[in-house]
Amino acid sequence: MNVKQFHFHDGEWFPTLPQSNSAQLLLVFGCRHAYRKQTDSETLRKAFPRADIIGCTTSGEILGTEVYDDSLVVSAIEFEQTKVEVISANVREFQRSFDAGITLANGLLKDGLRYALVISDGQLVNGTELVAGISQGLPEKTLITGGMAGDAEKFQETVVWHNETVAPGEIVLCGFYGDSLKVGHGTLGGWSSFGPNRFVTRSEGNVLFELDEQPALDLYKKYLGEFSDQLPSSALRFPLSLKLPGDDEAVVRTILSINEDDKSMVFAGDIPQGATCKLMKASFDSLVDGANGAAEGAVTSIQSDHVSFALLISCVGRRLVLGQRVFEELESVEDVLSEDCPLSGFYSYGEISPLLNGTQCRLHNQTMTITTLSEVIDA
Known part of the structure; x- marks a missing residue:
């Protein structure tokens, strides 16, 4: 497995793109205008003629331990034995996000499927429904990770691309096949809850209307105080911890x-009636510790220190809280995975992964989610 990384900013590529590269998969995160410019001129296609190109807009592009805005971060991945298949669809073509998920999952070849990567629109898609549909359509215990596109802190429009298709509402599902691929995963937050438990007394899907039979937005504004005038972006500082009846994990x-x-308030995932909620907050140190714990979990899950590539998807809310110290959570990941491991990814509107010790995929917010890839080739 070979990974080469490139960065497009200020109108130039660093380093210069190759004339022709044999990579099968190109992960491209960043600015929609820069991506359109590169695809319209066939720049990326000429450099990577064999590759499926997938990616999305972000709330910050991750390259190594640095975060960028209004650029393109590219990871070109060439596998020795692993096969890759990519399919995509637009959520607007379906009645529900669940239907889009199950249709995409059913469209992947199942024989030898080891891992599925999801890159989804972050505004038009209900992440909970999407994950449920994909999980139902794929073979049991197939590892699923990924994330939902971002739009800085604007919450106006997110865009996903697959080759020449560049559109809001798009969802990409990428399947990886073969026994040589080793995939690890880790997800952790670092947020702590505060205040009393509140019961969800009225909701529809991912729309919350009432908490404790009171208008949800009014109650939420009381807690936000001076931040209430900055909604919805200020809500990134104070997410909700959600626990369903009978669930041990929130x-x-x-x-x-x-x-x-x-x-009412619209969330990235479902807010079921009967669930209990608490507001959450975080400190610099707790978020950095959470990122470190996610990296430890990703390494532990494959029982190997060798990682060829790590995909990092972290929430825009974490970036907002960390501010100029955002690089610290990335450095804490590098400390676990080593400086030789290429890191790439983006700040998102939702993260998709099982819990640290679980196999059932879920939608998360405000977490650092890490997926590690490597190939082990038998002699």
Whole structure:
């Protein structure tokens, strides 16, 4: 397995793109305008004629331990024995995000499938439904990870691309096949809850209307205080911890938009009635420790120190809280994986991965999610 990385910013590629590369997969994260320019001129296709090109807009592009905006970060991956198949669809073609997920999953070849990477629109797609559909359509225990596209802190439009298709609402599912591929995963947050438990007394899918029979938005604004005038972006600082009846583990949910008319809030994933919620907050150190724990989990899950590539998908809310110290969570990952391991990824509107010790895939918010890839070739 060979990985080469490239960075497009200020109108130039660093380093210069090759004339022709045999990579099978190109992960491209960054600015939609820069991507359109490169694909319209066939720059990327000429350099990587065999590759499926997939990626999305971001709330920050990750390359090594640095974070960039309005650029393109490219990881060209060439496998020795692993085969890759990519399919895509637009959520607007389906009645529900679940239907899009199960259709995409059914479209992948199943024989030898080891791992599936999901890159989804972050505004039009219900992440909980999408993950449920993909999980139902794929063979049991297939590892699924990925993330939902970002749009800085604007929450206006996210875009996903697959080769020449560049559109809002797009969802890409990439299957990896073969026994030589070793995939690790780790997910951890670092947020802590505060305040009383609140019960979800009225909701529909990912729209929350009432907590404790009170208008959800009004109650949320009371907690935000001075930050309430900056909604929905300020909600990234105070996500919700959500726990379903009978579940031991809580998941985190981030607000995507608000409706002042009916006092509701739209989240990246479902908010089921009967669930309990708490507000959450975080410190610099707890977020950095969470990223470090995610990296430890990814290494432990494959029981190997050798990692050829690590895909990092972290939430835009974490970047907002960490501010100028955002590089510290990336350095904490590098400390675990070593300086020789190529790191790439993006800050997102939702992260997709099993819990640290689990196999069932879930939608997360406000987490650092790490997927490690390597090939072990038998002599």
